[in-house]
Amino acid sequence: MAHFTKPDGSWTEHFGLDTGPVSYEDSISPEHFDLEREAIFRRTWLNVGRVEDVPKVGSYFTKELDVIGTSVVIVRSSKEDVRAFYNVCRHRGNKLVWQDYPGEETSGTCRQFTCKYHGWRYDLEGALKFVQQESEFFDLDKNDYGLMPVHCDVWEGFIFVNFDREQPTPLKEYMGKLGAGLEGYPFHEMTQVHKYRAEIGSNWKLFIDAFVEFYHAPVLHAKQAVDDESRKLQEYGYEAIAYDVDGPHGMVSSWGGMAPPKDLNMVKPIERVLRSGLFGPWDAPDVGLEELPPAVNPVRHKAWGMDSFLFFPNFMVLIWKPNWVLTYHYWPTSHNTHIFEGTCYFVPPKTAFERLGQELAVVTFKEYSLQDGNTLEATQTMLESRAVTEFPLNDQEVLLRLLHTTARKYIEDYKSKQPATPVRISAAS
Amino acid sequence: MANKLPAQFADLEPFADWAMPTERARYDKRLASTMDELQAFYDAAFARFEEAAEYMKKVELDGISDEDKHLLWLYCSLVTVSFPIEVWRQPRVPDSGASSFDAVLEPAI
Numbered sequence: 001m002a003h004f005t006k007p008d009g010s011w012t013e014h015f016g017l018d019t020g021p022v023s024y025e026d027s028i029s030p031e032h033f034d035l036e037r038e039a040i041f042r043r044t045w046l047n048v049g050r051v052e053d054v055p056k057v058g059s060y061f062t063k064e065l066d067v068i069g070t071s072v073v074i075v076r077s078s079k080e081d082v083r084a085f086y087n088v089c090r091h092r093g094n095k096l097v098w099q100d101y102p103g104e105e106t107s108g109t110c111r112q113f114t115c116k117y118h119g120w121r122y123d124l125e126g127a128l129k130f131v132q133q134e135s136e137f138f139d140l141d142k143n144d145y146g147l148m149p150v151h152c153d154v155w156e157g158f159i160f161v162n163f164d165r166e167q168p169t170p171l172k173e174y175m176g177k178l179g180a181g182l183e184g185y186p187f188h189e190m191t192q193v194h195k196y197r198a199e200i201g202s203n204w205k206l207f208i209d210a211f212v213e214f215y216h217a218p219v220l221h222a223k224q225a226v227d228d229e230s231r232k233l234q235e236y237g238y239e240a241i242a243y244d245v246d247g248p249h250g251m252v253s254s255w256g257g258m259a260p261p262k263d264l265n266m267v268k269p270i271e272r273v274l275r276s277g278l279f280g281p282w283d284a285p286d287v288g289l290e291e292l293p294p295a296v297n298p299v300r301h302k303a304w305g306m307d308s309f310l311f312f313p314n315f316m317v318l319i320w321k322p323n324w325v326l327t328y329h330y331w332p333t334s335h336n337t338h339i340f341e342g343t344c345y346f347v348p349p350k351t352a353f354e355r356l357g358q359e360l361a362v363v364t365f366k367e368y369s370l371q372d373g374n375t376l377e378a379t380q381t382m383l384e385s386r387a388v389t390e391f392p393l394n395d396q397e398v399l400l401r402l403l404h405t406t407a408r409k410y411i412e413d414y415k416s417k418q419p420a421t422p423v424r425i426s427a428a429s
Numbered sequence: 430m431a432n433k434l435p436a437q438f439a440d441l442e443p444f445a446d447w448a449m450p451t452e453r454a455r456y457d458k459r460l461a462s463t464m465d466e467l468q469a470f471y472d473a474a475f476a477r478f479e480e481a482a483e484y485m486k487k488v489e490l491d492g493i494s495d496e497d498k499h500l501l502w503l504y505c506s507l508v509t510v511s512f513p514i515e516v517w518r519q520p521r522v523p524d525s526g527a528s529s530f531d532a533v534l535e536p537a538i
Binding site for chain 1: 452475478479482485486487488489490491493497500501504505507508509511512515516522523524525526528529530531532533534535536538
């Protein structure tokens with residue numbers, strides 16, 4: 001029985017997607033992954049941090065991007081804007097900013113970047129300012145040897161980079177209708193940050209698949225609810241309140257009566273005392289928001305609990321009713337591995353009790369994710385067996401279909417723009 | 430004593446080794462414990478939970494004392510331990526195999 005109204009019979013058809021079984025070859029082929037690096041990760045806006053990560057002039061952090069084989073340094077310039085550069089010295093290619101281990105990310109504050117190798121120095125705008133023994137060089141013009149910039153822009157406090165060799169679509173435009181509909185949400189009030197990282201033994205898209213459908217939740221996470229509640233959830237199954245799609249991006253709006261629950265017996269003992277749980281602390285902090293931005297709880301449903309936005313390719317923003325935010329990032333390291341990052345953002349707690357409620361929300365997220373993460377390795381290995389090659393997806397899995405369809409489309413577009421392989425003309429005899 | 434608790438909660442001192450400042454340390458201790466050890470800590474801390482919750486509602490984080498900090502850390506450990514006791518019936522998340530999920534950034538208390 002349908003609990004929430006669907007348009008035109010199904011969400012999938014409404015968004016112009018086909019309804020046939022889906023091949024997961026795009027998640028198990030190393031060759032396909034190489035194409036994704038070029039066609040997707042080199043050509044889309046990638047979120048690498050928040051403006052709070054670079055609070056003042058000279059604040060910087062590095063980001064290792066294995067997927068495109070590079071490292072970038074993000075810095076608050078002396079003009080107070082945020083800039084990004086390839087993390088490489090122009091002299092002989094040493095990594096410019098790193099600490100102890102070249103492969104590890106780092107952060108700090110500086111007035112100039114100094115290369116560890118020969119002491120070349122760059123200002124916060126990337127201009128080369130000092131060359132050791134400059135007179136030994138041949139016609140060296142420092143103006144020609146500034147740091148190589150990477151396209152960098154900020155949307156609602158989130159810092160994005162783009163490695164396109166040409167001028168990319170502006171970030172605001174790229175974020176589209178769903179991005180515009182989130183503008184004005186008080187992300188900047190949520191500066192209490194807990195960040196987790198995990199190495200996952202699956203293709204990056206498979207973890208997104210797990211997080212853009214909740215069809216799995218009543219089953220995989222059955223034990224996380226008290227027994228009676230768990231049985232009810234499984235019988236009920238899962239239906240979203242609504243979905244929305246705009247270009248490559250999508251969102252799912254979900255119900256959730258757990259913050260606070262209708263009946264205290266529905267939740268675990270620790271949740272009753274701390275008045276918190278998966279959906280966050282039940283007593284929402286004041287964030288000075290009179291009305292939610294239009295993309296959040298888009299149908300203004302009374303039972304609304306949280307929304308999940310997927311901004312293609314690898315950035316998810318989850319907005320929870322009790323005024324907190326969770327973001328997910330999926331950074332591919334090979335066709336069947338990736339690094340997952342989950343970051344919780346809360347309004348800074350005032351009391352020890354509020355801090356404890358946030359701890360419960362964070363740890364609950366971690367316990368769920370551990371269950372999800374290992375299931376994926378089991379999925380990846382069996383997909384790779386190719387014993388089964390086509391899989392049916394249901395209407396509550398519409399965002400997975402969107403993700404895989406979009407990713408394949410980027411590759412087709414990329415291929416169609418590549419010059420045809422030159423025909424070898426043999427020397428005239 | 431290293432992890433002294435507020436006088437009102439002195440009876441929890443035998444479990445003061447659970448008062449650890451990071452989620453990673455609390456989780457490691459959980460994995461290194463038996464279910465009996467986890468149950469003993471859970472029972473003792475839960476018995477004082479309502480009272481501790483009321484107490485902590487009055488504790489401002491700004492300028493928090495060492496004793497109150499230890500109490501908060503101890504109850505953060507109760508959060509960590511509540512999953513094996515209330516949900517999993519084992520220290521590890523079931524079916525989580527070798528996967529790990531590590532805190533790389535958490536706000537200091």
